[in-house]
Amino acid sequence: MEQKKLLMCYGKTSFTPGRYLEDAFRNIGVKVDVFTSFIDFSQIALDEYIAVLFIESPSLPPVRVKQINLVNIPKIFFINHGENRLTTNIQLAHYYQADLVLMAHSLHLAKHFPVPAEFFPFAMAKDIFNNPALLQNRPVDITSIGTLDPALYKNRIQAIEKIKEKFHADYRLSFHKRVFLHDLAKAYGESKLVINHAADNIKSLNLRIFEGIGCGSLLLTDEVPKLDTLLEDGKHLVLFDSDQDLLEKIEYYLTHVDEAQIIATAGYQHLLKHHTYEHRAKALLNRIEKGL
Structure with missing residues (x-):
C-alpha cells in the first residue's frame, strides 16, 4: 500500500501544536513534507499528496505561498488563537484559499471565516507530556x-x-x-x-x-x-x-x-x-x- 503524504506549511518551533501534530501524523504512518517560510505550488507534485495543512504560527512570519490557485487538493487552515488574532487569521484564511478552518477553541468566531470552521481542540503530546508517577x-x-x-x-x-x-x-x-x-x-x-x-x-x-x-x-x-x-x-x-x-x-x-x-x-x-x-x-x- 502506498504511503499517504501530507504537506504542512507553518513556522515551525519545538513547542507548538503544529509540531505536535506533525509528529503525530508521522507516528500513524503518514509521510509529512514541511515548508516553514515559502512554498511555490508550481514546483510541487500535488498529485502525491492528500492535502495541504496550514497552521497558525504567531511567533514566526506566516508561510508565503505562490501559485496557490494550482492546488486541487484540500487546503486546511488550523488556528489556535481567538479574538486576539481574529483579523490576521481571517486574512490568512483568504490568503491560503482554505477549504476548511480548524479551530482549537473560540467556536463563537466561526461565523467570521469565509469557509466552514470546525472544532479541532488541542491534545496530549504523549511523547513529551506523559507521566503516570503517583x-x-x-x-x-x-x-x-x-x-x-x-x-x-x-x-x-x-x-x-x-x-x-x-x-x-x-x-x-x-x-x-x-x-x-x-x-x-x-x-x-x-x-x-x-x-x-x-x-x-x-x-x-x-x-x-x-x-x-x-x-x-x-x-x-x-x-x-x-x-x-x-x-x-x-x-x-x-x-x-x-x-x-x-x-x-x-x-x-x-x-x-x-x-x-x-x-x-x-x-x-x-x-x-x-x-x-x-x-x-x-x-x-x-x-x-x-x-x-
Whole structure:
C-alpha cells in the first residue's frame, strides 16, 4: 500500500501544536513534507499528496505561498488563537484559499471565516507530556506556569498571590513565567496539583489543560467553553469558580491525596484513550479521505 503524504506549511518551533501534530501524523504512518517560510505550488507534485495543512504560527512570519490557485487538493487552515488574532487569521484564511478552518477553541468566531470552521481542540503530546508517577511521590505540591502580564492576567496574578499567602508555610510551591517543552513536562510531572487560570477576557481552552493532565497531575482550572465536551469535572479534573473556591479545593485535595489520585489517573487515562495528537491526526485524515 502506498504511503499517504501530507504537506504542512507553518513556522515551525519545538513547542507548538503544529509540531505536535506533525509528529503525530508521522507516528500513524503518514509521510509529512514541511515548508516553514515559502512554498511555490508550481514546483510541487500535488498529485502525491492528500492535502495541504496550514497552521497558525504567531511567533514566526506566516508561510508565503505562490501559485496557490494550482492546488486541487484540500487546503486546511488550523488556528489556535481567538479574538486576539481574529483579523490576521481571517486574512490568512483568504490568503491560503482554505477549504476548511480548524479551530482549537473560540467556536463563537466561526461565523467570521469565509469557509466552514470546525472544532479541532488541542491534545496530549504523549511523547513529551506523559507521566503516570503517583502523586504521593511528587516533591512539589502546587505548580502554576504561565504568563503574568497584568494587562491580560490580573485574575491569575491575584489567585497566585492568594495561594502563596495561604499555603507557602506548609507546602512546596512552584511558580514560573516561561518554561517550555521537557522542562515544562518535568515541572508538571513533579507536582501534585497544577493550577490553570485562563486570561481575564478571553476564556478558551489552552495547552496547559492537556499538558498538566498528561503529566499525571490533578488539574484545577476555571471553566472555559467546550471544556465539558472533552473532560468531566470531578472525574478527569476539578473546576473552580472563584479564588475562595480554588483555595478550598487546593486544601481539600492536598489533604485527600488519595481522592486527588483517582481523578488525576482518570484524566490521564482518558487523554491517552481519546485525546492525543495521534487521535487528532487520525480524525483529520479520516475527514480528508471523506472529501471534507
